[in-house]
Amino acid sequence: MAAPESGATLESVALAAGVSRQTVSNVLNAPERVAPQTRQRVEEAIQALRYRPNRSARSLRTRMSNLLGYCVQPAAAGNLNPVLDRFVHAVTEAAAEHGFHVLLFTAPAGAAGLDRYAELLAQRAVDGFVLADTVVADPRPGWLTEQGVPFVAFGRSWSGPDRGLWVDVDGAAGMTEAVEHLHALGHRRIAFIGWPEGSGVGDDRVAGYTAACLRLDLDPWIVRAEGGPGTGRELAGRLLDAAEPPTALVCVSDESAYGALRALADRGLRPGEDVAVIGFDDTPAARLPGVDLTSLSQPIEQIGREVVQMLLGLLGVVELPPGPEHRLLRPALAVRASTRPAGPDPAAPTEAR
Amino acid sequence: MAAPESGATLESVALAAGVSRQTVSNVLNAPERVAPQTRQRVEEAIQALRYRPNRSARSLRTRMSNLLGYCVQPAAAGNLNPVLDRFVHAVTEAAAEHGFHVLLFTAPAGAAGLDRYAELLAQRAVDGFVLADTVVADPRPGWLTEQGVPFVAFGRSWSGPDRGLWVDVDGAAGMTEAVEHLHALGHRRIAFIGWPEGSGVGDDRVAGYTAACLRLDLDPWIVRAEGGPGTGRELAGRLLDAAEPPTALVCVSDESAYGALRALADRGLRPGEDVAVIGFDDTPAARLPGVDLTSLSQPIEQIGREVVQMLLGLLGVVELPPGPEHRLLRPALAVRASTRPAGPDPAAPTEAR
DNA sequence: ACGGTGCTTTTGATCGTTCAAAGTGGGATC
DNA sequence: GATCCCACTTTGAACGATCAAAAGCACCGT
Numbered sequence: 001m002a003a004p005e006s007g008a009t010l011e012s013v014a015l016a017a018g019v020s021r022q023t024v025s026n027v028l029n030a031p032e033r034v035a036p037q038t039r040q041r042v043e044e045a046i047q048a049l050r051y052r053p054n055r056s057a058r059s060l061r062t063r064m065s066n067l068l069g070y071c072v073q074p075a076a077a078g079n080l081n082p083v084l085d086r087f088v089h090a091v092t093e094a095a096a097e098h099g100f101h102v103l104l105f106t107a108p109a110g111a112a113g114l115d116r117y118a119e120l121l122a123q124r125a126v127d128g129f130v131l132a133d134t135v136v137a138d139p140r141p142g143w144l145t146e147q148g149v150p151f152v153a154f155g156r157s158w159s160g161p162d163r164g165l166w167v168d169v170d171g172a173a174g175m176t177e178a179v180e181h182l183h184a185l186g187h188r189r190i191a192f193i194g195w196p197e198g199s200g201v202g203d204d205r206v207a208g209y210t211a212a213c214l215r216l217d218l219d220p221w222i223v224r225a226e227g228g229p230g231t232g233r234e235l236a237g238r239l240l241d242a243a244e245p246p247t248a249l250v251c252v253s254d255e256s257a258y259g260a261l262r263a264l265a266d267r268g269l270r271p272g273e274d275v276a277v278i279g280f281d282d283t284p285a286a287r288l289p290g291v292d293l294t295s296l297s298q299p300i301e302q303i304g305r306e307v308v309q310m311l312l313g314l315l316g317v318v319e320l321p322p323g324p325e326h327r328l329l330r331p332a333l334a335v336r337a338s339t340r341p342a343g344p345d346p347a348a349p350t351e352a353r
Numbered sequence: 354m355a356a357p358e359s360g361a362t363l364e365s366v367a368l369a370a371g372v373s374r375q376t377v378s379n380v381l382n383a384p385e386r387v388a389p390q391t392r393q394r395v396e397e398a399i400q401a402l403r404y405r406p407n408r409s410a411r412s413l414r415t416r417m418s419n420l421l422g423y424c425v426q427p428a429a430a431g432n433l434n435p436v437l438d439r440f441v442h443a444v445t446e447a448a449a450e451h452g453f454h455v456l457l458f459t460a461p462a463g464a465a466g467l468d469r470y471a472e473l474l475a476q477r478a479v480d481g482f483v484l485a486d487t488v489v490a491d492p493r494p495g496w497l498t499e500q501g502v503p504f505v506a507f508g509r510s511w512s513g514p515d516r517g518l519w520v521d522v523d524g525a526a527g528m529t530e531a532v533e534h535l536h537a538l539g540h541r542r543i544a545f546i547g548w549p550e551g552s553g554v555g556d557d558r559v560a561g562y563t564a565a566c567l568r569l570d571l572d573p574w575i576v577r578a579e580g581g582p583g584t585g586r587e588l589a590g591r592l593l594d595a596a597e598p599p600t601a602l603v604c605v606s607d608e609s610a611y612g613a614l615r616a617l618a619d620r621g622l623r624p625g626e627d628v629a630v631i632g633f634d635d636t637p638a639a640r641l642p643g644v645d646l647t648s649l650s651q652p653i654e655q656i657g658r659e660v661v662q663m664l665l666g667l668l669g670v671v672e673l674p675p676g677p678e679h680r681l682l683r684p685a686l687a688v689r690a691s692t693r694p695a696g697p698d699p700a701a702p703t704e705a706r
Numbered sequence: 707a708c709g710g711t712g713c714t715t716t717t718g719a720t721c722g723t724t725c726a727a728a729g730t731g732g733g734a735t736c
Numbered sequence: 737g738a739t740c741c742c743a744c745t746t747t748g749a750a751c752g753a754t755c756a757a758a759a760g761c762a763c764c765g766t
Contacts, residue, residue: 052475056412057752102457122405233643290586410722
């Protein structure tokens with residue numbers, strides 16, 4: 001069978017179609033300039049030879065690599081971040097719609113990693129960057145802005161003035177919704193299990209909780225993990241053993257929530273029936289049968305699309321969407337059994353005691 | 354301050370150092386050909402101008418993109434695969450050591466996705482592919498071999514003859530070790546919670562379990578999830594409610610094991626003390642306080658390194674390591690409380706019941 | 707007949723690098 | 737002193753695409 005003859009070039013296609021290089025190039029990049037009849041002939045030749053423009057040659061001439069840089073952080077032990085997984089996928093897919101791909105690289109955290117970004121830029125290996133996991137005092141947005149490098153971040157610049165474009169999840173709004181949901185179910189003693197102060201994401205979420213409590217005339221009741229994340233079980237345990245324990249637990253993450261569920265089980269309490277529990281992230285495990293954790297679901301796919309849209313806008317590939325330089329998207333509350341008393345008719349909403 | 358002058362080229366460096374293009378090129382690619390004195394002068398000019406070779410130009414000339422293609426599968430709902438995360442990171446890091454980067458792309462599963470691979474090849478966008486998540490009757494290894502495309506897979510070709518190079522985890526050996534570990538602890542009724550037949554990975558793992566049982570003169574006792582993965586709780590429940598329930602549960606994945614732990618909690622049974630539980634993957638959650646699941650840990654970082662090593666070998670970048678065309682690495686059993694009775698002296702092995 | 711206009715196509719130059727081959731100059735060889 | 741060799745350096749020609757500008761051609765009005 002006719003092999004693809006992997007050596008097709010503009011020149012060879014032009015020869016086959018009886019036109020010049022540039023005409024073939026125009027068929028691909030500016031078809032309206034080519035007479036319909038010629039165009040068809042060229043397109044047939046392209047098909048026949050399975051021609052695809054060489055990316056390196058195109059990049060060299062146009063000074064665009066059609067690659068977006070994305071840094072994969074060293075996976076810290078015990079750092080399960082199921083969200084970034086989905087984000088990378090969404091970005092990759094959105095980029096593909098415009099002929100772009102994602103280039104992965106690694107870099108140490110903080111200012112030490114900026115070299116890698118600089119290296120890729122100097123090599124003209126990427127056209128811009130997608131940032132994720134921005135942290136407080138992250139040096140990247142400021143540095144990239146100074147260098148005039150196109151980038152869009154998933155996550156605010158948590159300290160100092162906003163630098164560059166970003167898309168983020170409104171964790172505060174999500175937590176407010178969680179509290180309101182619990183309040184509507186009749187809960188009045190709602191505690192919050194959080195991270196230590198100082199993390200942008202964590203502080204944002206606790207702020208939403210506090211605001212909702214004040215508005216609903218509830219007393220905020222906040223406990224924080226001292227020894228880092230992952231100690232939800234202990235914290236929840238202490239809460240549940242209090243003289244007047246909370247009837248509902250709002251957790252800064254699903255991970256904390258799983259710990260809280262564990263603490264409930266330790267005491268023979270049943271989630272949803274005895275104590276309500278809400279997490280954040282809507283991790284896959286939350287919807288497993290037997291877990292059924294109510295959780296706030298981040299619109300990761302949409303964030304990925306918007307980040308790419310903005311970045312390609314900066315690059316002049318698509319029209320830059322009008323509007324503000326950042327977008328704050330609301331997470332959605334996925335209500336499951338952990339905030340809904342089980343019963344013979346699980347579909348019916350139940351008024352709490 | 355002196356801006357990096359992002360426009361440095363071979364020519365401008367040559368001018369600055371008072372030599373020709375090619376000499377600068379040689380300093381970078383074949384330093385031994387250049388007189389030490391000249392070399393130093395050129396290196397200083399490179400430093401001063403912050404010169405980095407343009408990747409597109411180099412790729413165009415050498416016909417090597419220095420990019421490895423990696424397909425991110427559409428994240429199926431409820432498909433938590435914390436392992437691939439780490440794998441991608443390991444591959445990215447190993448590739449960086451040789452000046453390579455990872456190019457991400459998406460493709461539909463099965464034969465329909467081959468087009469995307471072909472597209473990238475025709476564009477000369479990548480030099481080869483890293484495959485992950487190989488499944489039974491995966492069309493990719495065969496197709497890539499036919500096309501003469503360099504690739505290495507993480508995962509065997511589960512059906513038909515082996516095509517191409519691969520690195521994989523010896524799931525069978527891991528499960529055998531798990532059974533032996535339980536046997537040494539005194540367990541004699543050891544059940545296996547598995548996936549439906551037909552998945553390469555699942556069948557491999559159950560085979561290791563069965564082999565160990567036969568060798569140790571135990572009766573294999575296998576139950577499988579009918580409705581796909583994630584129903585470990587139900588399966589374990591049925592086992593525990595049997596007239597003569599097993600004293601230990603070996604699970605095909607951590608996900609199943611978490612379900613099993615849940616089933617234990619439902620019945621007031623304590624993992625490690627009443628019933629032993631072992632998972633597979635050593636997911637981050639396994640080592641959370643309060644979970645403490647014994648699990649088989651895959652040497653993902655090593656696999657990533659080896660995959661890259663082999664692929665760069667195929668590409669002629671490094672010397673192809675001698676030896677067989679595939680490597681099978683043993684997972685390590687991380688022993689935690691779920692197979693170890695709690696007590697004042699957790700180090701002492703306990704005879705069962 | 708002439709030049710202008712608009713549409714279509716072609717030509718030469720260029721992007722920044724490496725390959726292949728040719729050019730230096732000094733010292734040893736005959 | 738001519739020859740050869742060796743170590744080092746330079747020169748021209750690609751790689752495959754796009755940009756910018758020129759050229760061909762049909763049609764129109766004067």
